[in-house]
Amino acid sequence: MKTELFIDGKWVPGSEGSFPVLDPSSAETITSVARAGLDNLDAAITAAHAAWPSWAATPPRQRSEILRRAFEAMIARREEIAALITLEMGKSLADATAEVTYAAEYFRWFAEEAVRIGGELRTAPGGANRILTFQRPVGVSLLLTPWNFPAAMATRKVGPALAAGCTAVLKPAEDTPLTALLLADLLAEAGLPNGVLNVLTTDKPGDLVAEALRDERIRKLSFTGSTQVGRLLLAQAAGHIVKSSMELGGNAPFVVLEDADLDAAVEGAMVAKMRNHGQACTAANRFLVHESVAEEFTTKLVSAMRAMPSAPLINERAVTNVEAKVEISGGTVLLGGKRTGQPGFHYPPTVVTDVPRDSVLAREEIFGPVAPIFTIQDDTDAVTFANATEMGLVAYVYTADLGRGFRLSEQLEAGMVGLNRGLVSDPAAPFGGVKESGLGREGGFEGIGEYLETTYVATSW
Ligand code: NAD
Numbered sequence: 001m002k003t004e005l006f007i008d009g010k011w012v013p014g015s016e017g018s019f020p021v022l023d024p025s026s027a028e029t030i031t032s033v034a035r036a037g038l039d040n041l042d043a044a045i046t047a048a049h050a051a052w053p054s055w056a057a058t059p060p061r062q063r064s065e066i067l068r069r070a071f072e073a074m075i076a077r078r079e080e081i082a083a084l085i086t087l088e089m090g091k092s093l094a095d096a097t098a099e100v101t102y103a104a105e106y107f108r109w110f111a112e113e114a115v116r117i118g119g120e121l122r123t124a125p126g127g128a129n130r131i132l133t134f135q136r137p138v139g140v141s142l143l144l145t146p147w148n149f150p151a152a153m154a155t156r157k158v159g160p161a162l163a164a165g166c167t168a169v170l171k172p173a174e175d176t177p178l179t180a181l182l183l184a185d186l187l188a189e190a191g192l193p194n195g196v197l198n199v200l201t202t203d204k205p206g207d208l209v210a211e212a213l214r215d216e217r218i219r220k221l222s223f224t225g226s227t228q229v230g231r232l233l234l235a236q237a238a239g240h241i242v243k244s245s246m247e248l249g250g251n252a253p254f255v256v257l258e259d260a261d262l263d264a265a266v267e268g269a270m271v272a273k274m275r276n277h278g279q280a281c282t283a284a285n286r287f288l289v290h291e292s293v294a295e296e297f298t299t300k301l302v303s304a305m306r307a308m309p310s311a312p313l314i315n316e317r318a319v320t321n322v323e324a325k326v327e328i329s330g331g332t333v334l335l336g337g338k339r340t341g342q343p344g345f346h347y348p349p350t351v352v353t354d355v356p357r358d359s360v361l362a363r364e365e366i367f368g369p370v371a372p373i374f375t376i377q378d379d380t381d382a383v384t385f386a387n388a389t390e391m392g393l394v395a396y397v398y399t400a401d402l403g404r405g406f407r408l409s410e411q412l413e414a415g416m417v418g419l420n421r422g423l424v425s426d427p428a429a430p431f432g433g434v435k436e437s438g439l440g441r442e443g444g445f446e447g448i449g450e451y452l453e454t455t456y457v458a459t460s461w
Pocket residue numbers: 144145146147148149171172173174205206207209210224225226227229230232233246247248249250280281282365393433437438
């Protein structure tokens with residue numbers, strides 16, 4: 001198990017000592033991990049900055065093949081990586097195994113994208129001038145990831161950054177640093193040159209990240225985490241006008257119309273709500289069910305939720321938060337609603353009805369296994385309630401009428417819509433939100449563009 005910082009291809013201790021990493025299922029310490037100091041930060045940025053010109057000049061095919069080898073290594077070592085994710089993050093081994101596959105696919109996808117970076121030649125409308133565009137890597141990228149998908153959130157940033165020819169400093173979340181360190185080791189084994197990827201771990205990210213954003217060698221910031229921290233980082237990035245991508249919080253509506261296949265809707269709801277035990281930015285946060293089918297949907301959802309095995313949340317703070325949101329909101333608790341007596345940070349699957357539309361459960365991201373169910377009267381009511389939030393990451397719609405589903409998709413203020421599907425994440429799709437859920441897209445054809453700049457040459461002949 002790697003527990004030191006990865007700087008310029010070497011494993012080095014942290015200059016600020018170390019911090020413990022806990023197992024959420026037992027609350028016991030797994031190990032201690034290096035705490036990076038400002039001198040480590042400077043060394044990491046220096047290494048990334050020095051490696052950048054040669055990495056940017058490395059033939060795309062070679063960059064691609066390193067990512068491809070990393071993809072293959074992740075698949076070959078899937079069980080080992082999944083076990084580490086489960087250990088530090090607490091998700092089930094099945095969820096962790098699915099995450100490794102999903103995470104590895106970002107390396108494969110961006111291995112394929114690395115060789116397709118290009119430009120274009122346009123003729124200006126007047127006819128005489130030519131507009132020639134080409135793309136080049138932005139530069140040293142600061143990549144900040146959350147704890148909920150320790151592998152996938154890292155590969156979704158590292159993959160496109162490296163494919164584009166950027167070098168990077170990755171800082172994983174303090175609750176789950178071990179997976180990121182393992183990925184750095186795996187990339188080095190896949191042939192990544194020294195300095196191209198550096199990993200800094202710390203449980204005191206504020207000062208380190210603020211200092212990084214004061215360093216003019218950092219030209220790109222990609223952050224996944226809460227809207228609150230994202231807002232702070234955007235202000236810090238404004239100093240040097242750093243190109244920024246933000247994947248922030250969500251408050252996803254899950255709309256079930258009266259013509260929906262209710263069994264399919266419940267199946268989709270379970271994926272959208274319970275993947276990662278509710279700790280996903282794409283998690284269904286509010287169930288908006290047509291009043292004529294609400295009772296049947298609720299009965300079926302309660303029975304599916306009851307059958308779910310218990311799983312821990314990431315830490316004690318998370319349990320306290322979820323518990324408080326359920327308590328403050330009132331309503332009728334049909335299932336769960338109180339923490340179980342299990343060791344670690346367990347909170348049970350919970351279903352709540354009769355909560356007001358302006359309750360905390362409806363307004364705030366729950367980030368836990370709690371399903372509040374609201375009734376809607378018609379499509380207009382559904383869209384109005386769905387859009388009554390400052391967030392806009394994803395929305396889900398279940399209906400038998402695809403035309404109606406598309407109409408709603410156009411009206412819902414969300415970067416992604418799951419139409420009769422409870423899972424939207426896909427390395428080949430542009431993942432991201434509108435409104436306060438973020439800026440930019442990760443994955444898809446769009447993903448690599450976040451790490452590229454366009455230069456245009458004006459000429460005439
Ligand atoms: P968080 O904002 O607390 O932390 C995210 C990252 O930011 C971590 O690496 C953390 O160490 C770092 N960080 C925290 N405070 C910082 C500061 N002051 N300065 C610099 N860095 C700081 O979020 P979290 O609790 O780890 O993750 C949960 C949140 O992430 C949820 O809101 C969830 O919706 C969001 N999320 C979004 C997506 C997406 O793609 N939109 C994906 C996963 C999670």
